[in-house]
Amino acid sequence: MGIWQRIKTGMARFMEGRNGPDQLTQCLIWVGLGCYVISWITGLLPLSLAGFLLYAWSLFRMFSRNRVKRFAENQKYLNLRGKIRTETSQFIRRLKNMKQYKYLRCPQCRARLRLPRKVGTVTVRCGKCGNSFEAKA
Numbered sequence: 001m002g003i004w005q006r007i008k009t010g011m012a013r014f015m016e017g018r019n020g021p022d023q024l025t026q027c028l029i030w031v032g033l034g035c036y037v038i039s040w041i042t043g044l045l046p047l048s049l050a051g052f053l054l055y056a057w058s059l060f061r062m063f064s065r066n067r068v069k070r071f072a073e074n075q076k077y078l079n080l081r082g083k084i085r086t087e088t089s090q091f092i093r094r095l096k097n098m099k100q101y102k103y104l105r106c107p108q109c110r111a112r113l114r115l116p117r118k119v120g121t122v123t124v125r126c127g128k129c130g131n132s133f134e135a136k137a
Contacts, residue, residue, distance in 0.1 A: 018063055019070040024077040028058040102137045 019025075032054030039047035064070050090112075094103050101114045106126040113124060115137040125132045 017065055017067075019061060019065075019067050021058075021062055022070070022074045023081075024074045025058045025061045027077065028054045028061070032058065102135075104135055106131055107133060 021029075032051040035047045035051030035054065039045065039051065061070055061073075097114075100117060102117055104113050104115065104124075105111065106113060106129060108131040109126060109129040111126055111128040113126065113135075115122065115124065115135060117137055119137045121134060121136045123132055124135045
C-alpha cells in the first residue's frame, strides 16, 4: 500500500461519523473567501477577522459529530436560500411584466395579485382567502 493510499484511508477513517461539507459549510467557505479578498483590497481588518471566523465555523461544522444538529442547521439555510431565490425570481418576473400587469396585495392575507392594465376599477376577489375589494388597474 502506497503512502497516498494510507493517507486516503486514514482520512476516511477519521471522517467516519462526522458531518463533512454540506451546502451551508460551502457557503461559509465562499463568503469567508470573499471577506478575505475584500479585506485584502481595502485593508479593513474586521473583514479579515470575519473571514477567519467563518472559516473556523465551517471547520467546526465539517468535523462535528452531532449530525442531527448540523442537518437541522443546513435545512434552515436551504429553506432561507429557497425563499430568497423565489422572491428574487418573482421580483424579476414582476419587473418584466410591469407594462402588461399591475401587481397588488390582498389587504387581508397579503397575497400577491395580478391585474391586467387598462381595465379600469374592478372588484378583485383574492384566490387565497376569498376577500373581495375594489382596485384600479
